[in-house]
Amino acid sequence: MxxxxxxxxxxxxxxxxxxxxxxxxxxxxxxxxxxxxxxxxxxxxxxxxxxxxxxxxxxxxxxxxxxxxxxxxxxxxxxxxxxxxxxxxxxxxxxxxxxxxxxxxxxxxxxxxxxxxxxxPMNLLTADFALRVRGRLEAGQTVLVHGAAGGLGTALVQIAVAMGATVVGVVSTEEKAETVRALGAQHAVLSDGFKDAVKELFPDGVDLVADPVGNPQDGDRFTDSLRCLATFGTALVLGFTAGAIPQVKVNRLLLNNVGVAGVGWGAAFAKDRDLVRRQWEAMWEHLEAGRLDxxxxxxxxxxxxxxxxxxxxxxxxxxxxxxxxxxxx
Ligand SMILES: NC(=O)c1ccc[n+]([C@@H]2O[C@H](COP(=O)([O-])OP(=O)(O)OC[C@H]3O[C@@H](n4cnc5c(N)ncnc54)[C@H](OP(=O)(O)O)[C@@H]3O)[C@@H](O)[C@H]2O)c1
Structure with missing residues (x-):
């Protein structure tokens, strides 16, 4: 073959x-x-x-x-x-x-x-694990998705929308913003200056940030994500496509009552061999309805x-x- x-x-x-x-x-x-x-x-x-x-x-x-x-x-x-x-x-x-x-x-x-x-498989299982399992997302909550037009990003947007969340996607171009809106995200903002745009949309902050992008070599995008969180909000760490792994000053978490959670789907599956079956069952109704396409x-x-x-x-x-x-x- x-x-x-x-x-x-x-x-x-x-x-x-x-x-x-x-x-x-x-x-x-x-x-x-x-x-x-x-x-x-x-x-x-x-x-x-x-x-x-x-x-x-x-x-x-x-x-x-x-x-x-x-x-x-x-x-x-x-x-x-x-x-x-x-x-x-x-x-x-x-x-x-x-x-x-x-x-x-x-x-x-x-x-x-x-x-x-x-x-x-990779994107939906990771997105479901991030939002439903690690982020405990509930209908009516707000979610910010970085790299929202990417493979994992589009899956995060679709799962969040299917779960009844309000979604804002962060992307680098207007073309990508169109893609994200077409998936049902209520808002799409450009990565340059995203913090101010998100603060304008949600003055009290968002409940979850899902981040597969991390930091560029010359900037601190992750700290801006923490600044976008509502009280008791959580930033979900999914990957580092921009090239640099963010460092977090934990006093920022204490002062604002926010958290950071790691999302490693592969590591979770290695310890729980029934995980995929349960996740697929949780997504089945959305899959059948065409909401996760x-x-x-x-x-x-x-x-x-x-x-x-x-x-x-x-x-x-x-x-x-x-x-x-x-x-x-
Ligand atoms: N944690 C887990 O369990 C898990 C599971 C699967 C995948 N992942 C990770 O998730 C990440 C995203 O995967 P993906 O398949 O969604 O990738 P992708 O389709 O290539 O999307 C990544 C997004 O990152 C953004 N980006 C920012 N700076 C970039 C740069 N310098 N080069 C390339 N992209 C850049 C781009 O969005 P803009 O242009 O809009 O900024 C792009 O759409 C990867 O690091 C992957 O390893 C993690």
Whole structure:
């Protein structure tokens, strides 16, 4: 089968489309014919050996995919050949055949296409975990989302809107602001001067800040986020696409009765193997109703995986980039 592999750690340009043997499912695993793979930020880091989770090259890239079950390993219950599924794994998705852990695999409602499904696992599971589990979001609360037109950002906006929150997205361009409003966010503001714009909209502050962006090398965006929080509000730390990890002066938390909470979906799943099932159950009604439909920025053939990953570095992506492996129907 064809698979896109990291052979040397020299960035997205150095990945290779290779002919390799199709993997077989072991106990607790599912084999699938991949329809689409989602392109995620960690893959960009993995091509340079910079991601926290390291694999020895050569290895097949790809953290998430959708497709059709072809075989199940020993002890797998609830899945059978022919099922339409989406899955998240730490490698293997950029390939014609993938092996996925059954406990990180979900069945799709009929209303969700395989194309949409490939953009779901990482972003929706992380966004749901951030807002519902770590942020304890309730209907009627206010949420500020950084990088709101990005892959994770659009999922955060959709989940927050579906849960009945009022949402303000922070983005770098007017074009991205349009994308965020089209998802149902009531407000979209530009990242330059976002604090003043948010204070004008919500003088008492917002209940939650969801931040996958962090700080630029030359600025302190995170402290401005803390300044946007209402009393008892929480800033959720999700990632650092802008390049620098913020430092927090904790006296600021004390003085304003606000908090900071880390959101590490992978670490939570490693300790709680039933997490995905419960999360999918919580999201099911929104999935069926079409409220969690990923924005698809571009779809590339598997052969152009390098170009697809490279897109994430341009900062121009709105929503999700996918690889088409074997289209539906
Ligand atoms: N905590 C978790 O469990 C978890 C799970 C999954 C992913 N993540 C992390 O979440 C982050 C976001 O992932 P994603 O897939 O949403 O990425 P993405 O689609 O590329 O979006 C990231 C956003 O960051 C903003 N940004 C600001 N400065 C940037 C820069 N210098 N370069 C690129 N983007 C920049 C951009 O928005 P503007 O242009 O509008 O500023 C962009 O839309 C990644 O760091 C990823 O590793 C965390």
């Amino acid at each position: 064809k698979a896109v592999q990291v052979v040397t750690l020299d960035g997205p340009e150095s990945i290779e489309l290779r002919e390799v043997e199709a993997p077989q499912p072991g106990p607790g695993e599912i084999q699938l014919d991949v329809a689409y793979s989602g392109v995620t930020f960690p893959e960009l880091l993995q091509t340079r050996g910079l991601y926290q989770l390291k694999h020895e090259p050569p290895f097949t890239l790809g953290a998430e995919a959708s497709g059709i079950v072809t075989a199940v390993g020993e002890g797998v219950e609830g899945f059978a050949p022919g099922d339409r599924i989406a899955t998240i794994s730490n490698k293997g998705g950029y390939a014609e055949t993938m092996i996925a852990p059954a406990n990180a695999t979900v069945k799709l409602p009929d209303s969700v296409s395989l194309k949409a499904a490939a953009g779901m 990923p924005v698809i920025h571009a779809v590339y053939p598997l052969e152009q995986a390098s170009k697809a990953i490279g897109e994430l570095e341009t900062r121009s992506v709105r929503g999700k980039v996918l690889l088409e492996v074997k289209a539906e129907g």
